[in-house]
Amino acid sequence: xxxxxxxxxxxxxxxxxxxxxxxxxxxLRPEHYEVMVREVTAERVKEHFRELCRGRVERxxxxxxxxxxxxxxxxxxxxxxxxxxxxxxxKTFSAALLRMKIEI
Amino acid sequence: xxxxxxxxxxANAQGFWGDSLEAPIEQLRGGPIDYLTLxxxxxxxxxxxxxxxxxxxxxxxxxxxxxxxERGAKEIVERxxxxxxxxxxVNPETCGAAVGAALGRAGYKGRLKIGVVTGDNILSxxxxxxxxxxxxRNMDTGEALESIQSRVxxxxxxxxxxxxxxxxxxxxQIVVTGRCSDVAxxxxxxxxxxxxxxxxxxxxxxxxxxxxxxECGAQATGGNCQVDWETIPDLAGIGYPILEAEPDGRFAxxxxxxxxxxxxxxxxxxxxxxxxGDPRAYITPDVIADFTTIQLEQVGKDRVRFWxxxxxxxxxxxxxxxxxxxxxxxxxxxxxxWPDAVKKARAADRILRTRLERLGLKFAAxxxxxxxxxxxxxxxxxxxxxxxxxxxxxxxxxxxxDAAAVERFTREIAPLALNGPPVVTYPSGGKPKVExxxxxxxxxxPKSEVTARVTVKEG
Numbered sequence: 001x002x003x004x005x006x007x008x009x010x011x012x013x014x015x016x017x018x019x020x021x022x023x024x025x026x027x028l029r030p031e032h033y034e035v036m037v038r039e040v041t042a043e044r045v046k047e048h049f050r051e052l053c054r055g056r057v058e059r060x061x062x063x064x065x066x067x068x069x070x071x072x073x074x075x076x077x078x079x080x081x082x083x084x085x086x087x088x089x090x091k092t093f094s095a096a097l098l099r100m101k102i103e104i
Numbered sequence: 105x106x107x108x109x110x111x112x113x114x115a116n117a118q119g120f121w122g123d124s125l126e127a128p129i130e131q132l133r134g135g136p137i138d139y140l141t142l143x144x145x146x147x148x149x150x151x152x153x154x155x156x157x158x159x160x161x162x163x164x165x166x167x168x169x170x171x172x173x174e175r176g177a178k179e180i181v182e183r184x185x186x187x188x189x190x191x192x193x194v195n196p197e198t199c200g201a202a203v204g205a206a207l208g209r210a211g212y213k214g215r216l217k218i219g220v221v222t223g224d225n226i227l228s229x230x231x232x233x234x235x236x237x238x239x240x241r242n243m244d245t246g247e248a249l250e251s252i253q254s255r256v257x258x259x260x261x262x263x264x265x266x267x268x269x270x271x272x273x274x275x276x277q278i279v280v281t282g283r284c285s286d287v288a289x290x291x292x293x294x295x296x297x298x299x300x301x302x303x304x305x306x307x308x309x310x311x312x313x314x315x316x317x318x319e320c321g322a323q324a325t326g327g328n329c330q331v332d333w334e335t336i337p338d339l340a341g342i343g344y345p346i347l348e349a350e351p352d353g354r355f356a357x358x359x360x361x362x363x364x365x366x367x368x369x370x371x372x373x374x375x376x377x378x379x380x381g382d383p384r385a386y387i388t389p390d391v392i393a394d395f396t397t398i399q400l401e402q403v404g405k406d407r408v409r410f411w412x413x414x415x416x417x418x419x420x421x422x423x424x425x426x427x428x429x430x431x432x433x434x435x436x437x438x439x440x441x442w443p444d445a446v447k448k449a450r451a452a453d454r455i456l457r458t459r460l461e462r463l464g465l466k467f468a469a470x471x472x473x474x475x476x477x478x479x480x481x482x483x484x485x486x487x488x489x490x491x492x493x494x495x496x497x498x499x500x501x502x503x504x505x506d507a508a509a510v511e512r513f514t515r516e517i518a519p520l521a522l523n524g525p526p527v528v529t530y531p532s533g534g535k536p537k538v539e540x541x542x543x544x545x546x547x548x549x550p551k552s553e554v555t556a557r558v559t560v561k562e563g
Binding site: 011012013014015016017018019020022024025026028048050051052060061062063064065067069071077078079080081082084085086087092094095096099 | 147148244323328330331370373374375376377378379380381382383384395396397398399400430433435469470471473475479480481482483484485499501502503541542543544546
């Protein structure tokens with residue numbers, strides 16, 4: 001077992017709907033998908049984003065794309081047009097998730 | 105290119121209003137295409153256009169669009185390229201007339217038909233709808249619309265793709281819509297060309313997936329792509345996406361030859377998972393697409409092929425996007441230099457907040473961040489910044505209902521240059537601007553309450 005940053009095995013893109021951020025997380029190689037499913041749980045993502053996300057985190061699986069989709073509720077300081085943040089739409093949340101440490 | 109029985113090439117050239125002005129022209133000139141689609145309407149755009157329309161009844165649409173038509177008129181008319189755009193904003197009829205005038209200026213008066221889709225704008229009907237028990241509750245919070253009704257700025261239904269197909273069927277070569285689903289712009293042409301029916305759920309879902317891949321322009325062709333981004337060729341000359349749609353719902357994503365960027369499974373997959381919710385239920389006005397059924401494969405350089413997409417019946421509702429005024433905000437910046445740049449910026453933030461408090465100014469929110477250290481990911485993820493970083497920018501924003509308080513805040517930033525911590529510089533251009541905050545209220549409306557209208561006229 002080795003502890004690595006998620007970016008070693010995955011890439012991502014994030015977007016917004018209102019005050020909800022979506023982060024699509026994609027395995028760089030198909031065999032990494034099972035590791036993502038095991039390691040990157042909704043609970044761990046909520047813990048990882050606890051400073052930025054005030055609501056719950058929901059996870060969906062897309063095994064056909066070797067991808068997971070996360071919804072982070074109440075994560076954008078009120079939403080794109082209301083937020084006072086530089087990253088009002090959570091465009092860099094994708095990379096923030098890739099900082100997470102996982103076991104492989 | 106594959107053994108396709110019949111295929112149409114749908115080129116997207118605008119992912120939002122403000123996207124490249126050159127992309128539409130390059131899509132027209134870079135190779136054969138059948139359709140050009142342009143998405144101009146972000147949520148914030150509708151409230152801006154509604155404000156412009158209130159001041160000037162001949163405004164309220166994307167003025168870039170008629171200008172683009174004038175520049176591209178030769179290719180559009182002489183090669184028969186059809187154009188579909190949601191450039192109509194809150195004034196699609198006037199936008200359609202402006203397109204006609206643009207064609208006239210380019211020397212093509214009366215050469216082709218222009219279709220206009222309306223019926224999405226329900227701003228003037230809100231009282232009537234509420235009186236008849238259509239509550240338009242906030243989909244996220246469940247709140248009733250009454251609480252913000254007096255502050256509503258715009259209210260538009262996301263229409264589907266069938267009105268666009270109807271306009272094309274009536275001979276329109278350029279179709280202008282108001283608010284419709286982003287994917288409708290490319291799904292409409294497939295419905296028209298292939299005769300897809302309202303209950304062809306799998307075919308419609310395939311069209312939705314194809315539309316979703318291309319709707320954000322170059323995000324499908326190597327733009328904003330995390331995988332090997334440094335090796336993606338010629339981003340300066342990036343090609344925008346082309347959807348090669350087939351009657352049986354299979355399709356490919358590609359781009360014109362000899363353009364920059366890259367079309368790969370990794371890149372289009374990033375776009376597939378962009379701004380989706382439950383992947384088994386991607387809800388559009390026309391169909392519910394199941395993204396867990398998508399199959400895709402790299403079949404050549406800059407070419408990814410899709411198949412297997414399944415869909416389920418559409419719901420009985422349209423989504424409505426309502427925008428409303430939600431107070432005011434402003435943000436100001438000061439940049440602090442080495443050494444101890446972050447420490448100085450944090451001290452400046454404390455001083456500023458103390459002064460705001462002594463002035464008795466009340467805000468719904470004050471937010472401070474240190475651009476260069478933790479602005480995007482917060483302290484928790486970014487870690488403690490080094491005392492040796494060359495500089496950091498303190499950025500403080502406030503938001504509240506009291507415009508005067510927000511205005512007063514904007515006068516408290518610049519004085520820090522002389523009366524706060526040292527080694528400080530600041531942007532020229534004066535004090536920060538106070539902006540009205542426009543917030544969004546997503547709601548549902550029964551489809552029976554909405555009638556899309558299609559008109560087709562000689563340009």
